[in-house]
Amino acid sequence: MSTTDWPLWEVFVRSRRGLSHTHAGSLHAPDAELALRNARDLYTRRGEGVSIWVVPAAAITASSPDEKDPFFEPAADKPYRHPTFYDIPEGVKHL
Amino acid sequence: MTATGPATAPVTAALALGDDALVLSHRLGEWAGHAPVLEEEVALANIALDLLGQARVLLSLAGDEDELAYLREERSFRNLQLVEQPGGDFAHTIARQLYFSTYQHLLYAELAAGDGPFAPLAAKAVKEVAYHRDHAEQWTLRLGDGTEESHGRMHRACEALWKFTGEMFQPVQGLDIDWTRLDERWRESVEAVLRRATLPVPEGPRTGAWSAGAGRQGLHTEPFGRMLAELQHLHRSHPGATW
Amino acid sequence: MATPAAQRTARTEADGTPDTVGTTAYQRAFDAAVAADERVEPRDWMPDAYRATLVRQIAQHAHSEIIGMQPEANWITRAPSLRRKAILMAKVQDEAGHGLYLYSAAETLGTSREELLDKLHSGRQKYSSIFNYPTLTWADVGAIGWLVDGAAITNQVPLCRCSYGPYARAMVRICKEESFHQRQGYELLLALSKGTTEQHAMAQDAVNRWWWPSLMMFGPPDDASQHSAQSMEWKIKRHSNDELRQRFVDICVPQAESLDLTLPDPDLRWNEERGHYDFGPIDWTEFWEVLKGNGPCNEQRITQRRRAHDEGAWVREAAAAYAAKHTGHTDGTRTTGHQTAHETEAERA
Numbered sequence: 001m002s003t004t005d006w007p008l009w010e011v012f013v014r015s016r017r018g019l020s021h022t023h024a025g026s027l028h029a030p031d032a033e034l035a036l037r038n039a040r041d042l043y044t045r046r047g048e049g050v051s052i053w054v055v056p057a058a059a060i061t062a063s064s065p066d067e068k069d070p071f072f073e074p075a076a077d078k079p080y081r082h083p084t085f086y087d088i089p090e091g092v093k094h095l
Numbered sequence: 096m097t098a099t100g101p102a103t104a105p106v107t108a109a110l111a112l113g114d115d116a117l118v119l120s121h122r123l124g125e126w127a128g129h130a131p132v133l134e135e136e137v138a139l140a141n142i143a144l145d146l147l148g149q150a151r152v153l154l155s156l157a158g159d160e161d162e163l164a165y166l167r168e169e170r171s172f173r174n175l176q177l178v179e180q181p182g183g184d185f186a187h188t189i190a191r192q193l194y195f196s197t198y199q200h201l202l203y204a205e206l207a208a209g210d211g212p213f214a215p216l217a218a219k220a221v222k223e224v225a226y227h228r229d230h231a232e233q234w235t236l237r238l239g240d241g242t243e244e245s246h247g248r249m250h251r252a253c254e255a256l257w258k259f260t261g262e263m264f265q266p267v268q269g270l271d272i273d274w275t276r277l278d279e280r281w282r283e284s285v286e287a288v289l290r291r292a293t294l295p296v297p298e299g300p301r302t303g304a305w306s307a308g309a310g311r312q313g314l315h316t317e318p319f320g321r322m323l324a325e326l327q328h329l330h331r332s333h334p335g336a337t338w
Numbered sequence: 339m340a341t342p343a344a345q346r347t348a349r350t351e352a353d354g355t356p357d358t359v360g361t362t363a364y365q366r367a368f369d370a371a372v373a374a375d376e377r378v379e380p381r382d383w384m385p386d387a388y389r390a391t392l393v394r395q396i397a398q399h400a401h402s403e404i405i406g407m408q409p410e411a412n413w414i415t416r417a418p419s420l421r422r423k424a425i426l427m428a429k430v431q432d433e434a435g436h437g438l439y440l441y442s443a444a445e446t447l448g449t450s451r452e453e454l455l456d457k458l459h460s461g462r463q464k465y466s467s468i469f470n471y472p473t474l475t476w477a478d479v480g481a482i483g484w485l486v487d488g489a490a491i492t493n494q495v496p497l498c499r500c501s502y503g504p505y506a507r508a509m510v511r512i513c514k515e516e517s518f519h520q521r522q523g524y525e526l527l528l529a530l531s532k533g534t535t536e537q538h539a540m541a542q543d544a545v546n547r548w549w550w551p552s553l554m555m556f557g558p559p560d561d562a563s564q565h566s567a568q569s570m571e572w573k574i575k576r577h578s579n580d581e582l583r584q585r586f587v588d589i590c591v592p593q594a595e596s597l598d599l600t601l602p603d604p605d606l607r608w609n610e611e612r613g614h615y616d617f618g619p620i621d622w623t624e625f626w627e628v629l630k631g632n633g634p635c636n637e638q639r640i641t642q643r644r645r646a647h648d649e650g651a652w653v654r655e656a657a658a659a660y661a662a663k664h665t666g667h668t669d670g671t672r673t674t675g676h677q678t679a680h681e682t683e684a685e686r687a
Contacts, residue, residue, distance in 0.1 A: 005450065005451075005452045005658075006132075006654065006657070006658060008442075008445060025439055025442055025508070025511070026442040026445070027134055027438060027442065028132070028133075028134060028451065029134065030237070030654075030657035030658050030660065030661040031657070031660070031661035031664065033233060034134075034233060034237075034657065037138070037229075037230065037233065038134040038137070038138065041134070041137045041138045041141050042134065042137050042435055042438060045137070045141060045431075045435075046515070062381065064381065065379070065381045065382045065383070117420075121415060124414045124415060124423070124427055125414075125415060127407060127411035127414050127427065127430045127431075128407045128408045128411040128430070128642065128646065129642070129645075129646045129649075130434075130646065130650065131646070131649070131650025131651075131653035131654060132650055132653070132654055133404065133434055133437055133438050133441070134438065135650075135653075136407070136431065136434035137431055137434050137435055137438070140427055140428070140430065140431035140434070141431070143427055144424060144427055144428060144431070147420065147423060147424050147427070148424065150420070151420050151421075151424075154420075160420050161419050161420060164420055165418075165419075184649070185650070185653050236660065237656055237657045237660040238653070238656050240660055240663065241655070241656025241657060241659045241660045242652065242655050242656050242659045244652050244655075244656070245652055245653070245655070245656030245659075248652070325415050325416055326415060326416065328416065329416050329417075329418045329476055330418040330419070333418070333534060333536060333537065335534075336418075336533050336534050336536075336537055337529060337533060338418045338419045338421075338422055338526075338529055338530075338533075
């Protein structure tokens, strides 16, 4: 990285209270404080947020697409984790 | 064109505050397409837009916003000389922002707390201005305590604009403010920021030999005339037209 | 969104797969995903040519946004009312923002913004030729909003469904924000058209100058477009240049009528049989000349861009130097400056 090449930050915005922060995009900033302010200026200038997180992009560990199958497929064949798996006689309430 | 008429208290004050916001917004608008980094394009434009919004409300208290902005002569403007100073480099812009935003924030916080005619406007604007002040402080720290070059530039900028800071505390008719106290608080705050930024506090006079209260009395610096010419020429070229 | 570094790693792993059967499997998975209208995401394997095409297109798009600030910023200091001044400032600001979203999208492909800016500044990457035309009067701001942004939106709406996820997501955001750009341009022209004789003439003159360059924004005719077919196959592009151009003309003609302005094309007329407006031949010689660098503002635009970047270098360096001195201070609250620096130094010592 050259001295002028500021690191990349990922921006997460909570659009209103009660909702979780979701990924809004990314930006460059020299440090966390300016990253936060740049995120405010860029990603909430139309009133899109009430809270912001910024995370150095380099700090994110992501699952690899190559491991997609071992990571995610085993979860697909366990229907007993879902409520619709179970037959309940008609007329039974509050279940 | 005499948009102001006989000066009643709120009009004088509305013009002073409104012209500050209008002129500084215009100066910041000059950065569009020239900022040092894309993120700062967005930040400077946000500040300029906040100020322009304030200017429109304030000028509307004194008359028609466009008549006041576009049809007054140089000598009728009541803004501080500080805000009309040309952009210079980014350090000059940040020094101007630091001096002005600190002043505006302290002033608007007092106006917002009072029950005068500017309280509603100030209550909204004070939040915007708090952010401007923070932006200026953040950058003052980075330029002052950054590289040798940035330190030198920021130092020169703070020195160059220092002589325009005394004028801010000349009483404005119609504003019930303890100006001496405001000045003290301004100095405390600005000096603290400068020290944290490893910058010396300028020692020169805070007013020029000719400039005490000058902008507020309609006496401006030469670059202001050219700025107004640019701002007004199109509007004035089509008298009576609507846009 | 993966970081460029992580991206590069994933890519190297994929490319480094020694056995060709493996690579073919990657290619098959990619083809299947695109065929099924699934999105390709940064860390997925993708053909090098797909990656290169995307980088080229997204970069050109990002460059267009930031160069596109210039012709309009040219009028910020002269906007004829405070309302118009605020609108124009907000619009030019949006363009900076859009450039930012797009550079970020390009970065997910493993190319840094710095690298892309370098290529722009040295002329190795292009931006839309439309911005090499000058804004001579205030009405040009309206014509750009109505026609140039209108053409851009026609081009961009289909990109919201582009096969590359980060690009598609950036476009969704951009299109949402752009809708005000076109409307403000139209409204601005309407005010001029209904205004004084001079104002009406100003509006007509601007439309006369911007109409043909706007049509050129859709790119060369389909049979002369070198990248089109492959891009369509990859679902980076969803409609052909000529299709989109026709759609734009069909939209503009009635809008011009309600503006009480004419479009400078004697051949423009409704074709009942085709269900579209016919329009006259486009002067592609001019298009290629402007593209080659002989437009009225090519040099001026890139010079200003380069100057802003060069003159800003010391600012970017200062902030980076400050950050290096004050590491570990990342809580986002008001900085404590010096004190922190000393503490950090003490810790290091």
